[in-house]
Amino acid sequence: MSREDNHDRESAGTGSAARTDGGTATRTGTGVALSSRFGRGAVTLLLAVVLAFLVVPILLTLVSSFAAGATGVLPEGFVTLDNWAKVLGFADYGVQESVPGTLLFSMRLATGGMLVNLLIGVPIAYALTRYDFFARDWLNAVAILPLVPGVILGLAFVRAYPHNAGTWFGLVTGYALLKSPFMVLTVQSSFQSMDLRQLEESARSLGASWPRAFLTVIVPNAKRGIVAGSIICWTLAAAEFNFTYMVYSRGPEPFAMFLFRNITNAPFLQQAAAISVYFCIVVAAILTLQLLGNAGFTTDRD
């Protein structure tokens, strides 16, 4: 917008003149406005800069993870799998705790959080979409907006459940609460595209009890949203850091803590390999979401 704004300010004089007479075509003859000559180019250039800003560091990290050295402008010494081998625990030496162990632990935690989210997210999304009831709007806001930041929730968890906060049970509970809005929102957008009342009533008039209608007719129809929501929740929980950092003290290390230790201590190329592991997970998640019809890593449908 900033560039657009600049152009607008440059043509502010003529702009206000055009507005006073209701925007009729009085500007003919003053030459072509700056924005029609450069506007599109400038905005496209900004898009290119933003894309580069977002993508270059990711690609550089990925490329560096296959390099042998990184002292110049660009990493050098391709292609070596040493960093990956060290990080993945195949080398003789390297990080003390390898990625497979910690990643597997985090995957289990994320799966646990995702299952809890399925149990709470799908029913409440249905209730919020299908029925109208007392304080529905408030409940909707609470269910789809993450109201507690991870750091604060972690701080509160440690004091409320001193013995359980850092265990798998505490982590799963925290992840479930923190990521539940994504599940509710994705499933809700699926429900909103269906005629729920008609579906429910048809099923019931054909003799299905209400629980049966819900479980065998409505839930399967919202499959796309449920799967998309599960993927989003799972991916976000697999590398959840803020909450994990506050509650983790000992025991098996979650993946985010492994990343944290690597980013603060390990040599650059090993950090790059460790983070690239997570990039691979995200790429897989985005590809699946696109197959399901979502516009990338969002709850938004294409």
Add this chain to the structure above:
Amino acid sequence: MHLPQRVGTALFAARARTARAWLRLRETVAGLLLTAAGLAVAATRNGLRITIGVLAGGYRRLPAPLRRGLAGAGTAVYGALPGVVCRLLDRAAAGARTCIAPRTERERERRRILGLTIPFFVLAIFAAFVPLAYMVRMSLSANNLRNEGWSTDAWELLLADPTYRTVAFNTLWFAALAAVVSVAVGVAVTHALEKYDLPFERVLVAIISFPIALPGLVVAFLIIVLLGRQGLLTNALAAVTGPSNIDLASAYTVLGLFLGYVYSLIPRATMVLRGTYAELNTDAEEAARALGASPAQTFYHVTLPEIRPGVVAALILTFRTALAIFGTVLILQSLDVATLQIDTELNVGFNSQVAGAIGVVYFLFILGFTFVALRYVETEVVEI
């Protein structure tokens, strides 16, 4: 009648009988529970030393006159209660009956809504309300290791010490600036994606959405990759200009942190704005262009007013997200914001009371901000 028909009829009758019996059973149970509740109230109020359980169980089996007498006494006691209590009891009794033995479709629907939302409430209570209550108590505790004794020292320190005012100020201006810049860039990016016929649009959208999945920790690392001492831009600039690249490294400055914030926020802003752009009516824009307005004028006078709800929603979302960022600032450490201050309080002397107090203020601020902001936009559009 033929045998199969007779069997069918008998089966049908049996099923209807079972259903009736089941309903009667549930009504009875509900009635008994209510009676027990009423008698419990009566007993505690009148100081009668009777075993409530025995009475409740036996009530139905009592001889009719005695039962009527008891009911009369109950009614009398009930009538003596203050009106508010009566109404509350009525509501509770009606609610309990709705859940145990709903009679109308409306009541069955209420029971369904309750059943569908209860799992969420259970999680919210155990994972949010209870811990947050503990955190409030923590800020008022006299002991920093467990909730013990009462002390308002932390809150007094928070009000008196100018450090905390600086932290609050830092948090707010930094998050607000990052939100405004991200949304401004987001508008341009969305405009290009939606209005211009770019190749591989789906791929571009997917790439822009990628950082949403990255934790703040990884974002900090990516900023170091760009601007750290060995960073790409640092090295490139050093190669061009000559000075030692240590001086150019800006990942650990406020600028680096700002870029980290923007890195997390631009994708979120873009995804919210895409939703608004998708619903845009292009007729007015085409008319403005045909009438001779320049693209900038068209954008400012026609497009911008139409996407205003999306812009507001994106600002709300990015501001809220910026407030909650922790991993990025923990690694880059260049500005004291509230989340980092909580960590500092815990690391230096374990001032859990002060950390708790900051947490309470922070949570209340986010809650208040969200509910005030929601008055201006629909809830659904605020989320990515």
